[in-house]
Amino acid sequence: MNSGATLEVEDLKTHFFTKAGVVKAVDGVSFAVRKGEILGLVGESGSGKSITGFSILGLLDPPGRIVSGAIRFKGRDLAKLSDEEMRSLRGNRIAMIFQDPMMTLNPVLRVDTQMVEAVLAHQKVSKTEALRLARDALALVGIPAPERRLRSYPHELSGGMRQRVAIAIAFINKPDLIIADEPTTALDVTIQAQILYEAQELCRKTGTAMVWITHDLAVISALADRIVVMYAGRIVEAGLADDVISRPLHPYTDGLLGSVPTRNQRGQRLTQIPGMTPSLLNLPIGCAFSTRCPRAAAECSKEQAVREVMPGRRVRCCRPLMAEEVA
Amino acid sequence: MSSKPPIIEAKGLSKRFVKRLDLAAKVAVRLGSSMVEETVHAVDSVDLKLETGEVVGLVGESGCGKSTLGRMIAGLLPPSQGQVFYKGRDRAALDGEAAKAARLAVQMIFQDPYASLNPRARVESIIGEAPLVHRLTTRGEMPAYVDEVLARVGLSPDFKRRYPHQFSGGQRSRIGIARALAVKPEFLVCDEAIAALDVSIQAQVINLFMDLREAYNLTYLFISHDLGVVQHIADRIAIMYLGRVVEMARTEHLFAAPNHPYARALLAEVPRVGRTKRVFQPVKGEIPSPLDPPSGCHFHPRCPMTFERCRHEAPRLREIAPGRHSACHLNDAV
Numbered sequence: 001m002n003s004g005a006t007l008e009v010e011d012l013k014t015h016f017f018t019k020a021g022v023v024k025a026v027d028g029v030s031f032a033v034r035k036g037e038i039l040g041l042v043g044e045s046g047s048g049k050s051i052t053g054f055s056i057l058g059l060l061d062p063p064g065r066i067v068s069g070a071i072r073f074k075g076r077d078l079a080k081l082s083d084e085e086m087r088s089l090r091g092n093r094i095a096m097i098f099q100d101p102m103m104t105l106n107p108v109l110r111v112d113t114q115m116v117e118a119v120l121a122h123q124k125v126s127k128t129e130a131l132r133l134a135r136d137a138l139a140l141v142g143i144p145a146p147e148r149r150l151r152s153y154p155h156e157l158s159g160g161m162r163q164r165v166a167i168a169i170a171f172i173n174k175p176d177l178i179i180a181d182e183p184t185t186a187l188d189v190t191i192q193a194q195i196l197y198e199a200q201e202l203c204r205k206t207g208t209a210m211v212w213i214t215h216d217l218a219v220i221s222a223l224a225d226r227i228v229v230m231y232a233g234r235i236v237e238a239g240l241a242d243d244v245i246s247r248p249l250h251p252y253t254d255g256l257l258g259s260v261p262t263r264n265q266r267g268q269r270l271t272q273i274p275g276m277t278p279s280l281l282n283l284p285i286g287c288a289f290s291t292r293c294p295r296a297a298a299e300c301s302k303e304q305a306v307r308e309v310m311p312g313r314r315v316r317c318c319r320p321l322m323a324e325e326v327a
Numbered sequence: 328m329s330s331k332p333p334i335i336e337a338k339g340l341s342k343r344f345v346k347r348l349d350l351a352a353k354v355a356v357r358l359g360s361s362m363v364e365e366t367v368h369a370v371d372s373v374d375l376k377l378e379t380g381e382v383v384g385l386v387g388e389s390g391c392g393k394s395t396l397g398r399m400i401a402g403l404l405p406p407s408q409g410q411v412f413y414k415g416r417d418r419a420a421l422d423g424e425a426a427k428a429a430r431l432a433v434q435m436i437f438q439d440p441y442a443s444l445n446p447r448a449r450v451e452s453i454i455g456e457a458p459l460v461h462r463l464t465t466r467g468e469m470p471a472y473v474d475e476v477l478a479r480v481g482l483s484p485d486f487k488r489r490y491p492h493q494f495s496g497g498q499r500s501r502i503g504i505a506r507a508l509a510v511k512p513e514f515l516v517c518d519e520a521i522a523a524l525d526v527s528i529q530a531q532v533i534n535l536f537m538d539l540r541e542a543y544n545l546t547y548l549f550i551s552h553d554l555g556v557v558q559h560i561a562d563r564i565a566i567m568y569l570g571r572v573v574e575m576a577r578t579e580h581l582f583a584a585p586n587h588p589y590a591r592a593l594l595a596e597v598p599r600v601g602r603t604k605r606v607f608q609p610v611k612g613e614i615p616s617p618l619d620p621p622s623g624c625h626f627h628p629r630c631p632m633t634f635e636r637c638r639h640e641a642p643r644l645r646e647i648a649p650g651r652h653s654a655c656h657l658n659d660a661v
Binding site: 044188190192215216217218222255256257259260262267269270271272273274276277 | 453526534556596
């Protein structure tokens with residue numbers, strides 16, 4: 001793997017120890033993100049994509065914990081850091097954007113108070129300087145009249161505005177890595193396009209690496225450089241965004257792409273994946289997707305290993321769709 | 328088109344929500360305060376016609392009034408102004424059996440499959456209660472009737488003794504659809520009926536909607552913010568902005584050449600799979616508050632082609648080509 005990566009996740013396993021049994025929410029996930037790159041982490045609910053994000057930031061709550069694996073951020077293993085060391089990184093070198101901006105914002109504090117706090121916690125600057133940084137950050141994410149917005153409370157802002165403030169806070173200390181967990185899912189299309197535009201611009205300008213967690217293939221195909229597809233806690237396919245979208249190898253990726261209405265002929269039936277996501281407590285033996293897979297065969301009940309079919313292109317399937325079959 | 332009246336027609340339908348002054352505010356006004364009642368024009372004189380068997384998509388961003396319009400058409404909200412005609416007859420003027428039949432014929436499917444099912448009722452009574460009350464079935468035949476309805480939406484009849492919490496999101500939305508189908512409706516208002524589902528489950532439910540339409544000749548008003556889904560399923564599309572319909576056209580015409588600047592902006596923003604690595608070119612600004620909508624054309628502060636007339640005069644929705652309506656002054660200029 002490229003050692004110049006901002007973030008390297010290697011064989012990460014995050015399990016939840018519940019009364020009903022061990023839930024392997026993340027089960028051996030590996031990927032890397034380079035400087036200025038946007039990595040799309042795609043999956044449906046329960047695929048472990050958000051837990052992967054939380055694991056990187058050390059935001060797991062019991063009964064969940066990282067069982068094994070390494071999360072190397074610029075060479076340092078985050079999983080081995082103390083709470084104190086982790087706190088000095090979080091919000092400073094690594095930031096997170098949540099789906100709901102009110103998870104980031106404190107409803108009873110003004111925007112300026114919260115932003116200045118974020119700066120002063122990690123940088124030795126004066127309060128005036130911190131305030132200037134806060135104003136610049138708001139302007140950077142495209143908020144009109146940032147001086148006035150600084151003095152508002154979160155409830156005075158619209159949903160799109162709040163999400164921009166949350167993004168501004170994430171970017172304020174110029175982090176090296178941002179984990180964005182479905183940040184535009186709750187927003188309208190025109191506002192979503194604005195936020196995507198800002199995110200793209202910021203990564204290009206500041207060289208920040210970004211992990212964009214989403215279930216929306218359409219958004220990610222337009223935004224990401226590389227895509228990782230997760231199913232039931234494991235990576236089923238990874239590669240360059242163009243390759244994965246235009247030539248999916250794993251039957252699940254192919255099914256997901258077929259389920260998106262815009263790719264299909266209007267008015268015709270959508271190709272659907274039969275059945276539903278299996279419970280993580282009761283996964284099928286071997287390939288977790290085999291019970292829903294149209295290509296399933298006897299060999300699928302064996303444990304599937306990730307294979308690198310081309311440089312940078314990984315797939316976990318013994319019967320992948322090969323290029324000649326995907327006309 | 329036949330001379331049969333449309334199954335549902337809305338004429339000049341408006342809904343205003345007024346926040347009345349409370350006691351303290353009334354006292355303040357007596358003492359010289361300038362507080363006034365706040366009015367939201369959620370829907371502003373909308374005309375909409377749906378022929379039997381047609382699927383009309385109603386699209387717009389949050390706060391544009393699409394759900395309010397849907398609820399008025401479903402008969403769940405009384406309009407402040409205007410009428411809804413069911414097969415050519417004013418629904419408000421009907422009474423007795425005719426009114427009941429008109430109400431049963433129009434059913435609604437809600438967005439949230441978690442909140443719209445009674446958590447303490449078994450599937451059997453969720454689906455079977457309404458047909459029983461309306462004498463579409465008898466108490467003795469009800470279990471068999473429920474089995475049949477469940478089978479129609481692709482659920483096993485064994486599920487009918489279960490409670491809603493024992494189902495996944497996709498199954499719950501099927502139960503919601505089954506509940507609407509149980510009273511043999513002709514017209515379904517689907518308010519973001521698939522928005523809460525995962526992509527692969529979404530595809531299953533969209534297919535179900537299309538199968539049911541074919542099997543029972545249903546008419547849908549399909550409310551969604553997802554243009555991709557609406558493009559797939561709808562014959563015609565109406566786009567709303569701040570309570571008004573700004574453009575209405577056949578789906579293929581709309582997507583080929585949107586007329587209204589807002590429609591153009593909205594269509595340009597639809598993220599599409601395959602359109603890899605593009606640079607986003609957003610429309611400026613946000614939707615203004617419906618409490619204080621801009622004068623003239625509501626879209627003018629964000630419109631790239633705005634001119635003087637847009638600021639004063641609200642454009643009327645008029646036919647610019649056969650079957651194609653748009654509300655923009657630019658169509659008058661040429």
